[in-house]
Amino acid sequence: MRFGGSVRLRLHEKERRFWKRVASSARHCWLHLAGILGLSILSTPIALLMPLPLKIAVDSVLGHQPLPRWLALLVPSVLSHTACLLLAAGLLVFIALLSSLQLLASWLLQTYTGERLVHELRGQLLWHVQRLSLAFHDRRGANDTAYRIQYDAAAIQNILIHGLLPIVSSAVGFVAMLYVTAQINWRLAIVALILSPVLWLLAHNSGRKVGSRYDEVRELDSSAMLVLHETLAAVRVVKAFGRETHEDELFRRKSRQRMRQQIRLASIQASFHVLIGFAIAVGTAAALVIGVAQVQAHAITVGELLLVMAYIAQLHEPLRNISSKIPELQASVSSVRRAFSLLDEIPELSESPATLPLKRVAGHFVFSDVSFQYTNGHPVLNHVSFEVQPGTRVGIAGPSGSGKTTLINMLTRFYDPVEGCISLDGVDLRNYSLADLRQQYSIVPQEPMLFSTTVAANIAYARPEASRTEVVEAAKMAGAHEFIMRLPKGYDTPLGEGGFVLSGGERQRLAIARAFLKDAPVLILDEPTSAVDVHAEQLIIDALEKLMRGRTTFMIAHRLSTLERSDQVLVLRDGRLKFVVNGQQQAREELLTNSEPPAGSHCGPVLVC
Secondary structure, three states, rough: OOHHHHHHHHHHHHHHHHHHHHHOHHHHHHHHHHHHHHHHHHHHHHHHHHOHHHHHHHHHHHHOOOOOOOHOOOOOOOHHHHHHHHHHHHHHHHHHHHHHHHHHHHHHHHHHHHHHHHHHHHHHHHHHHHOOOHHHHHHHHHHHHHHHHHHOOOOHHHHHHHHHHHHHHHHHHHHHHHHHHHHHHHHHHHHHHHHHHHHHHHHHHHHHHHHHHHHHHHHHHHHHHHHHHHHOOOOHHHOOOOOOHHHHHHHHHHHHHHHHHHHHHHHHHHHHHHHHHHHHHHHHHHHHHHHHHHHOOOOHHHHHHHHHHHHHHHHHHHHHHHHHHHHHHHHHHHHHHHHHHHHOOOOOOOOOOOHHHHOOOOOOOOEEEEEEEEEOOOEEEEEEEEEOOOOOEEEOOOOOOOOOOHHHHOOOOOOOOOOEEEEEOOOEEEEEEEHHHHOOEEEOOOOOOOOEEEEHHHOOOOOOOHHHHHHHHHHHOOHHHHHHOOOHHHOOOOOHHOOOOHHHHHHHHHHHHHHHHHHOEEEEEEEEHHHHOOOHHHHHHHHHHHOOOOOEEEEHHHHHHHHHOOOOEEEEOOOOOEEEEOHHHHHHHHHHHHOOHHHOOOOOOOOOO
């Protein structure tokens, strides 16, 4: 019993934290939400007025009953049948107009508030995930994260605007309708009251089942979207290997799994709505039988019976609304929990409380006994130590999987070492702010990433405030100006997704122009000529020669031609630094012979951080 009570307590605390977080996400919209609630509650008195014209027509026009007491205070006490009929018709038009205005105002306010809630939460999620480490993104993948931001976050408006607020307003409407019905005939009110716990039990049971099923549907949705994203992103590879049929079958299989789960979910909801309809029909029938008996006993008039039956129908509507909203609310809660789980991810890189100011570094690096492993426990770098003087061109060589890319990623603090330290100009990298540190680097990757904006905007990505003159000058330095001017709109030509309207060499020269424009003191090159033809390679090499002047440069080497431009070569094998070779010819001979370092090669002193 104690264990079960502890579990329930933890679940209760978890629920409390979730709703507190929902309230915090909506704090900027409290006035709007209050307005929506007020407009929703206003529908209750309007609904109470709806049957009134019918009662006047039956009792005061067709019959001989006086007008309702409160209405008689507003109009002459004696009216002809024709005047009463016109009054009923006028009231009907007025109430309908009032109801339409209430619905219009509510709809506009709900739309604005809902979109703002989603906009703010999506922005918060994107801001947070961009600051999570590469290890998180490697583990989670871009597709699942994008799904949670784009689709799961949207459910927050369903929780507040289409869930909680309608439930609250329906509860207020139920109490008001119940009170008015009890004033007319308490027996009929009791019939309606007895029905409410039955509907609540149905809603609670359905909501519990829907919540668990909805989690599975969302996971299957994300899985199918992953297949779709990968197929479209790698469409060239798919076509080249003739795998269209395979990818189509894979996507259809994932979609069928999702479809079956969605059908099971729909069957639960449909069964629930059938039970609600049946329960409400039984309650309405019981009220009708009792009401007719009351008319026969002259306890109420026919007009009052019609009025009460209309109220009971409207009394059941809030119950139906509450009962149907609870399962829908559970589904939305499931989605928002998935979105909030991104905010629970803690950035794996931390900044020192007192970071040192950093403007422009000289580029003096020291690796001191650096080791690193990923979360799966697989070691990548083992006790790596070396020193790089400012302005040195450093080639990084070694077989695939030796740790070259990881070493580069640690320079920019995409990862932190698990042992040892890396210093820049005599200061541990962790003592600089991430923003200041990353301003010291320009990166030219093997496959340059271009965005679906203009050529000029792509070049100015690292310096959005740069003038057009500076952008053009950077393009000229990179040897890109001539082909840019041949584009339909020159620098204002929009590039498609990934910039694949350009050749590989042209994309690479735009990446080099971006690096020229940033003018950072440290340059990182991931073999930028490995995927281009000979002519494009020479143009890129000429541009890189100008770019590397006066900068500390790290180059991942896949070709010997890269090492020929290096002052110092780091050779990695199995995560260990086998040797450091100073001198281009020594480096070339060493890599060709794949032997131990040449006699007399100098690894350089290693400083201790």
